Amino acid sequence: MNPELFRTLRSPYLWIGLVAVALLPLALPNYYLHIATLTLVYIALASSWNIVGGIAGQLSLAHSLFVGTGGMLASALLLKMGVNMWAGMAIAAAVSAALGAAIAWLDFRFRLGHLTFALITLAFAEMAEIVVIGWEFLGGASGLFLPKDTGQFTQFQFGGVQGSFWIMLTLAVIAIGVNLVVLNAPLGYYLRSIRDNENAAQAIGVGLLGNKIKAMVISAVLTSIIGTAYARYLTFADPYLLASPVLTIEIVLFATVGGLGRAFGPALGALLLVPLGEVLRGKLGGVLPGLHYFIYGATVIAVIMLSPRGLLPVLQSWFTGKSAKPANSAPAKSH
Amino acid sequence: MDELFQALAQGLLIGSTYGLLALGMGLIYSVSGIVNFSHGDFVSLGMYLCFALFSALALDPYVSLAVTLPAMLIIGAVVCRYLIAPVAEAHSLMVVQLTLGISLALQNLILMVFGGQPHRVPSVVEAKLVMIGNVVMRMPHVVAFVASLALATALFIVLRSTDVGRAIRAVHQNARAAALMGIDVGRVKIGTFAVGIGLLAIAGALLAPGTPIMPSMGLRYTVITLLALVLGGMTNFLGIMVAGVIIGVSEAMGMIYLSDTLGMILPYAVFVLIVLFRPEGILGQSRG
Numbered sequence: 001m002n003p004e005l006f007r008t009l010r011s012p013y014l015w016i017g018l019v020a021v022a023l024l025p026l027a028l029p030n031y032y033l034h035i036a037t038l039t040l041v042y043i044a045l046a047s048s049w050n051i052v053g054g055i056a057g058q059l060s061l062a063h064s065l066f067v068g069t070g071g072m073l074a075s076a077l078l079l080k081m082g083v084n085m086w087a088g089m090a091i092a093a094a095v096s097a098a099l100g101a102a103i104a105w106l107d108f109r110f111r112l113g114h115l116t117f118a119l120i121t122l123a124f125a126e127m128a129e130i131v132v133i134g135w136e137f138l139g140g141a142s143g144l145f146l147p148k149d150t151g152q153f154t155q156f157q158f159g160g161v162q163g164s165f166w167i168m169l170t171l172a173v174i175a176i177g178v179n180l181v182v183l184n185a186p187l188g189y190y191l192r193s194i195r196d197n198e199n200a201a202q203a204i205g206v207g208l209l210g211n212k213i214k215a216m217v218i219s220a221v222l223t224s225i226i227g228t229a230y231a232r233y234l235t236f237a238d239p240y241l242l243a244s245p246v247l248t249i250e251i252v253l254f255a256t257v258g259g260l261g262r263a264f265g266p267a268l269g270a271l272l273l274v275p276l277g278e279v280l281r282g283k284l285g286g287v288l289p290g291l292h293y294f295i296y297g298a299t300v301i302a303v304i305m306l307s308p309r310g311l312l313p314v315l316q317s318w319f320t321g322k323s324a325k326p327a328n329s330a331p332a333k334s335h
Numbered sequence: 336m337d338e339l340f341q342a343l344a345q346g347l348l349i350g351s352t353y354g355l356l357a358l359g360m361g362l363i364y365s366v367s368g369i370v371n372f373s374h375g376d377f378v379s380l381g382m383y384l385c386f387a388l389f390s391a392l393a394l395d396p397y398v399s400l401a402v403t404l405p406a407m408l409i410i411g412a413v414v415c416r417y418l419i420a421p422v423a424e425a426h427s428l429m430v431v432q433l434t435l436g437i438s439l440a441l442q443n444l445i446l447m448v449f450g451g452q453p454h455r456v457p458s459v460v461e462a463k464l465v466m467i468g469n470v471v472m473r474m475p476h477v478v479a480f481v482a483s484l485a486l487a488t489a490l491f492i493v494l495r496s497t498d499v500g501r502a503i504r505a506v507h508q509n510a511r512a513a514a515l516m517g518i519d520v521g522r523v524k525i526g527t528f529a530v531g532i533g534l535l536a537i538a539g540a541l542l543a544p545g546t547p548i549m550p551s552m553g554l555r556y557t558v559i560t561l562l563a564l565v566l567g568g569m570t571n572f573l574g575i576m577v578a579g580v581i582i583g584v585s586e587a588m589g590m591i592y593l594s595d596t597l598g599m600i601l602p603y604a605v606f607v608l609i610v611l612f613r614p615e616g617i618l619g620q621s622r623g
Contacts (some may be wrong), residue, residue: 059431110611115370118431119561120610122372126558127603134596178404249435256432289451290443290550297440304422304433 005184025162040168040276046266047175054261057195058322062121066096068243070227075237085156091229125245128335179263256296259310348476351483354576357535357563373438375556381539396543411532422528443518446550458544479541
C-alpha cells in the first residue's frame with residue numbers, strides 16, 4: 001500500500017471524526033439532521049466530481065446528466081416497470097458510465113481543449129434537462145413521487161431521516177475514499193500529468209483516452225449512485241433539481257471553494273457552504289429567495305480572488321504552521 | 336410552404352439577436368481568451384434594468400437604452416477590472432469557475448430584488464405586425480433584426496478601419512507584440528469586455544418586448560450564446576452571426592415541425608452534429 005495513503009488511513013483523527021459524525025443522528029433533531037444529510041449528499045457529489053474536474057482537470061459541466069440519470073431513471077424504472085430500485089440503481093449507473101465514456105471519447109477524439117470541453121458539456125447538460133422534462137417515462141415536468149420509505153432495505157428504503165443519513169455518510173466516505181485511492185494509485189499520477197500538460201503526458205507514454213475514460217466512468221458511476229440515493233431520500237425525483245445544470249454549477253463551486261484536486265478539498269467546500277446555505281434558506285427563504293445561492297456565488301468569487309487553490313491549503317497551513325506542499329494541488333497557472 | 340417561410344423568417348429574426356449576444360462573447364474571447372459563463376445573466380440584468388425603468392418611469396425598453404447602455408458598459412468595465420482581470424492574469428483556468436460564481440450571484444441578486452414571478456416589459460411596437468406575403472412577423476423581432484445587423488456591421492467597420500479596432504485585432508493576434516507596439520493591452524481587454532457587456536444591454540432591450548422575463552432564464556441565454564460561439568468558430572465574427580441565425584432557425588423549425596421536446600432539442604442536435612463534423616466552426620479553415 002502507498003505510504004501516503006497508509007498514513008492518511010492510520011490517522012486517529014480521521015477515525016474519531018468519522019465515528020463522531022456517524023453518531024450524529026442520535027443527537028441531532030430532525031431539522032438539523034436533514035441539513036447534515038444534505039451536506040453529505042453534496043460532499044459526496046463534489047468529491048465524485050473532483051476525480052474528473054479536480055484531479056484530471058477536465059472541467060465537466062455535465063454531471064447533472066449523471067445525477068439525473070441516477071435519480072430519474074432509477075425512479076422511473078421502479079414506478080413504471082416495477083424494477084427493484086437496487087437494480088434500477090445499477091442500471092442507471094451503467095447508463096451513466098456509458099454516457100461518461102462517450103463524453104470522454106468525444107473530448108479525446110476532437111481534442112476539445114478545456115474551454116470547449118466546458119462549453120460542450122454544459123450544452124449536453126442543458127439538452128439532458130430538456131429531455132427529462134419532456135419525456136413522460138422519466139416523469140416529465142411534474143417529476144416522480146416514490147413510495148413512502150418504510151425502511152425495507154431490500155427495496156432501497158432506509159427508514160427515514162436517520163437511515164438516510166447513514167447511507168449518505170457511507171456514500172460520502174466511499175466518494176472521498178475513491179479520491180484517496182485514485183490520488184495514490186498510478187491512475188492519479190497519470191491524471192495529474194494530463195491535467196498539467198496533455199502533450200507532455202502523452203510524450204512520456206501516458207495514454208490520454210484510456211485514463212480520461214477511466215476518470216469519467218468512475219466519477220459518473222459514483223455520481224449516478226448518489227443521484228439514486230438522493231432521489232430516494234427526497235422521496236420525490238424532481239427534474240428541476242436533479243437534472244438541472246445549476247446542480248453541477250453548485251458542485252463545481254463547492255469543489256473550487258474547498259480546493260480542487262485534493263481528496264478532502266471538495267468535501268470541505270460542501271461542508272462549509274451547504275449548512276450555511278440551508279440555514280439561511282430556512283430563516284430567510286421566504287423573504288429573500290435565492291440568498292443562499294447568492295452567498296455561494298459570492299463566496300466562490302471571494303475564494304478565487306484571495307486563495308485560488310481553495311480553502312484546504314489555507315486550513316492546512318494554519319494547523320501545521322507552514323505552507324502546504326503543492327504535490328496534490330491544482331495547477332497554479334497554465335498558458 | 337407558408338409554414339416553412341414563417342419558420343425561416345422567425346428564425347432569421349430571432350437568430351440575428353442570438354448572433355449579437357454571441358458577438359459580444361466572441362469579442363471578449365478573442366481578446367482575452369475568456370469564456371464568460373455569466374453572459375446570459377448579464378442579458379437578464381439588461382432586461383431587468385429595462386423592467387425597472389419601465390415600472391418606475393414607464394419608459395419604453397428602446398428608450399431606456401439611454402440609461403441601461405452606459406450602466407452596463409460601466410458594470411462590464413468594473414467586473415473586468417476588479418474581478419476577472421486579476422484572476423485571468425494568475426490562474427487562467429479559474430476564470431470559468433469565477434464566471435460561474437458571478438452567474439450564480441447575479442442571477443440570485445436579480446431574484447432577491449425583483450422576485451421570481453415572470454414580468455413583462457411592454458413596448459409601443461409590441462402589438463404591431465409586419466406582413467410580407469403570407470409571412471407574419473412581429474414588429475419587435477423586425478426591430479431586433481435590423482438593429483442587430485446594423486450593430487454587427489458597425490462592429491465590423493470599427494474593427495477593420497479604426498485605430499481602436501486595429502488595437503483590438505493586434506491584441507487578439509499577439510498580445511505581447513501589441514504591448515511592444517505601445518498598445519495598453521490591459522485597457523484594451525477591459526474596454527472590449529465593457530463593450531461585450533454593453534452589447535448585452537442593447538440585446539436585452541431588443542429581446543425585452545414580448546418576452547416574459549425571469550431570473551432563471553440567464554443560463555439558457557448563456558447556453559444559446561455558447562452554441563453560437565462554438566459553431567461560429569470562437570473568433571470568426573461573421574461565422575458567429577451566421578451561427579446565431581442557424582441556431583435561431585433550427586429553434587423555430589423545431590417549434591413548428593416537431594413536438595415540444597424534440598423541437599427544443601433540435602438546436603442542440605444541430606450544434607452537436609456541426610461541431611463533430613466541422614470542429615473548427617462553420618466558416619473556419621479546415622485544420623487538414
